[in-house]
Amino acid sequence: MIEIALAGNPNTGKTSLFNILTNSYEYVGNWSGVTVEKKVGMLNNKKGHLIDLPGIYSLNPLSKDEGVATRFLIEENFSMVLNIVDASQLERNLYLTIQLLEYGKPVVIGLNMVDVAKGRGIMVNEKKLSEKLQSPVLPIVARTGSGCKELAGLLTNEKQENKPLYISYGQYLDQAMESLVAKMPEAENLPPKRWLALQFFEGNEVVHSLLKTLMPVEELQRIFAETEKLVQMEEGAKSLSYHIRAVRAEYIKGVLDVSLQKGDEVAYTLTDRIDNIVTNKFLGIPIFILFMYLIFKLTFDWIGSPISDLLDGFLTGPLSDGLTSMLQAAGASAFIKAVILDGIVAGVGGVLVFVPQIMILFFLISFIEDSGYMARIAMVMDKTLESIGLNGKAFIPMIIGFGCNVPGIMAARTIEQPKERLLTIILTPLMSCSARLSVYSLFVGAFFTQNQALVVLSLYLLGIVIALTLAKIFSSTILKEEGSMFVIELPPYRIPQWRTLMRNTWEKGKGFIKKAGTFIFGGSVIIWFLSYSGPAGMGVDMNKSFLALIGGAIAPLFEPIGFGSWQAGAALITGFLAKEVVVSTMNIIYVAPDLHTLQGVMAHHFTSLSAYSFMAFLLLYVPCLATVAVIKKETGSAKWTWFSIIYALLIAYIVSLIIYQGGKLLGF
Amino acid sequence: MVLTDIKAGGKAKIINTEHVNVLVRRRLLDLGIMEGTEISIKRILPFGGPFAVEADGQWVGIRRSEAKLIQVCHS
Structure with missing residues (x-):
């Protein structure tokens, strides 16, 4: 029995896909954060379990439900990741994909919402994308189920071994990661060490608390401070996390340059028009x-x-x-x-x-x-x-x-x-x-x-x-x-599907x-x-x-x-x-x-x-x-x-x- | 110039988000909104309410107080 983790950005259709692949009825909505706890379902061919993780933008958690996914990667045993990405928002979706690829488990990418992307004039060349990311990519429309059968077949036949994606973060950070990796003690079931080091430098709290159980806190703080200072001086970055993000963004740009074509921007006319009314100055409330x-x-x-x-x-x-x-x-x-x-x-x-x-x-x-x-x-x-x-x-x-x-x-x-x-x-x-x-x-x-x-x-x-x-x-x-905060994703309107509603x-x-x-x-x-x-x-x-x-x-x-x-x-x-x-x-x-x-x-x-x-x-x-x-x-x-x-x-x-x-x- | 100086329907390019609350900035980053991003103002809610902005097809709602701290220039 293989264990497959289903990960992706919020509101990309993970739960819809989960329902199709496991033929189970999970709760689906059109707002970020529907899945607040991980859910496990049996794949239709009975060859594996699929674990539906809460939607995350990055492995570095900000709210409690995001921590669930990161903790899963660190603590649980699984053999593969099914990463669902929104084809119409590829650039930011790949940001998570990169971190999953760096983790090193085999990743299968489900390219969802290709229909929405097409509507906006975005064409994704999945072959090129697959070549670039060294992982299989399959276009699907999870809402209607198109392409999901092929994806299911791919999951249980996919190789179980994979090499982590290696991105160079510049000589200073690369060296710092190497020396941190060398200092980490051997422990069982530890995630890949370079990934841990990188997430640590990015400021991932969950990884930080894991490392604290393995190494003295003072040493971790010292390494972090020294590395940040070095990177700020030598690379001219604002902070370590900014630097890491910038390197990743550059990498993603390289991937998209060859795999993505943008046509003329077509605006969300329907969404625009509906929003004109329902969020109107006087009429909203x-x-x-x-x-x-x-x-x-x-x-x-x-x-x-x-x-x-x-x-x-x-x-x-x-x-x-x-x-x-x-x-x-x-x-x-x-x-x-x-x-x-x-x-x-x-x-x-x-x-x-x-x-x-x-x-x-x-x-x-x-x-x-x-x-x-x-x-x-x-x-x-x-x-x-x-x-x-x-x-x-x-x-x-x-x-x-x-x-x-x-x-x-x-x-x-x-x-x-x-x-x-x-x-x-x-x-x-x-x-x-x-x-x-x-x-x-x-x-x-x-x-x-x-x-x-x-x-x-x-x-x-x-x-x-x-x-x-x-x-x-x-x-x-x-x-x-x-200090209160509020940032909310506004998904495009869609006509709810009868099946999902029922x-x-x-x-x-x-x-x-x-x-x-x-x-x-x-x-x-x-x-x-x-x-x-x-x-x-x-x-x-x-x-x-x-x-x-x-x-x-x-x-x-x-x-x-x-x-x-x-x-x-x-x-x-x-x-x-x-x-x-x-x-x-x-x-x-x-x-x-x-x-x-x-x-x-x-x-x-x-x-x-x-x-x-x-x-x-x-x-x-x-x-x-x-x-x-x-x-x-x-x-x-x-x-x-x-x-x-x-x-x-x-x-x-x-x-x-x-x-x-x-x-x-x-x-x- | 800051984001709130732009009228609904207008466009601008972000040049600085340093003064924005750390958590908000992180979330905006997650959604692909950062220095250099070109954004357009889609809606401004009344009575000092939130701004709906769009960047690269992604719609996001943020508070006016936060939008005031985002420095922009004409794109």
Whole structure:
């Protein structure tokens, strides 16, 4: 079995290629930094593994996800690199290629986006390029899959041995590298020493920490300082890294001189025209808000709700009736019947009803990601976010967080500045995820039938406004800025491919269905059991059940914010597992066979005002279990994890208090 | 002359990026924008917002405060 590393610049189509070559479904988007962790897939011919690394411009890492790739090269065993390069941006793509070739493992180059390059009048002669780089080069279009079969064949038949590319960096640096190489001790599994020396002189932090484990720090510092001084004096370079870059650029120029032909520059007319509108002086932000509004309209009023209603009709009609008669025929006991019908069907079914709405939301988020609009949103929002101590890139995790907070928090890795990243991680859970959507759908269906989309939109906006306010507070107190930065690649627009959209939607949505089958299934049974049993035994009146006792214990706390019933307390406790469990719990405790009955029953327990206060509390109160776990993993700090739970609880209580008491004063 | 002196749609050649934040300069380098690069200003966002610039077909968004530190000349 051979191990092949897939490396390339961000947004060059690595993940698309990965999906084709391994026939797996990874997440694809049209913005830099989709792949934040390495992923492994089995090649279609079962002869090797392909490891999809995060996109990098250079092996010298700047942000955390870039470090993943460099660390992989240093620490892991692999036999070959598949380097995907963007034919329309060859000059800067080759910068990484050179460093991979210097590393010395065999490199196969997939020349992607030849169609885009042609559109811009760039012709690449792959034969000449291959000759120059001493490695196979194959033109492909990863989006459509053209050329990928040939590439796959090449991978497993390629030679396993290769000599590192040797570029002379001038006599002074060459000599310094030689003497550093001579000083390095022998160690097992060490990357090629000249490559290590070169990366060290370029200022690669990951390589620097590796060398520190092998050699005294003082000696490394001395060698670096002496060499830099020498190169500055003799070569007239600003710094070592500048010098190295200049030598590489010269080399690349030599390669491109013979392998690249530029025709007349054709501008990105489509991209230009779209950008004229969506990043327009006055229209930029309104257009973004309009887009969000359309998304909600589609999800609720136009497509999502009608389908959800149909599904609800099926679950509560034919399915429940079928199950009931089956259980009757099988002679099931009353207990079994109650578990299945009142526990599982009510709990799991109550959540499944919202799958259509959630899928539509995921579909629309995928569309935005794949079209290239995401990077524009980040740019349009940068000024606003800068004023509160974040940068425009923080908006991407937040939008992804609308789907699910977990990938949203992971997407924060592309933010280079550590404090901005931490702040984004802590605030992303305030973005209203699709699981919370199921709870809103339930409540707006009962209390706000006339303005469903508008009320839900207001909750999403509430989450955003609170996140932005807290960002300002946190960044000017506990997380003082060290200087914020913002540079973003703006990819050309493209029309998302139907296949990719469906894949992404399914990838994101299936987790929700899986949860319904596991977490919510189990949770429903437990909740039902707690509602069925009590101190007095089994089959008790629900008001005397264990669930009522537990919910009742915390209920007085919620009295001032409008919902002091044991039912609300119990639902909120179970909501920590996953927010949609709140819906399951309510279905079970209000013994509602279908959505409309439940909404009818709820009208007796909530007013419109307390319903809104409940939704706001649910939006803010604690990140769900999975989100807490990912916060812990991404921040690596128990302190910040606890912080994100506790501040959320406090804020939720304060906001709901203001809504409920303020609303009462205003006479609602 | 600095980058912010150029109007939207205009072109210029970069002569110095020394004063730009180190991280920003590194990222611009990664994207192929450095001394000697010819860039055109594609869009300028309002209220002191970012600049979208293009160099060799590559579009990049940078902050105005950073653009102010990039010295350019007419190309």
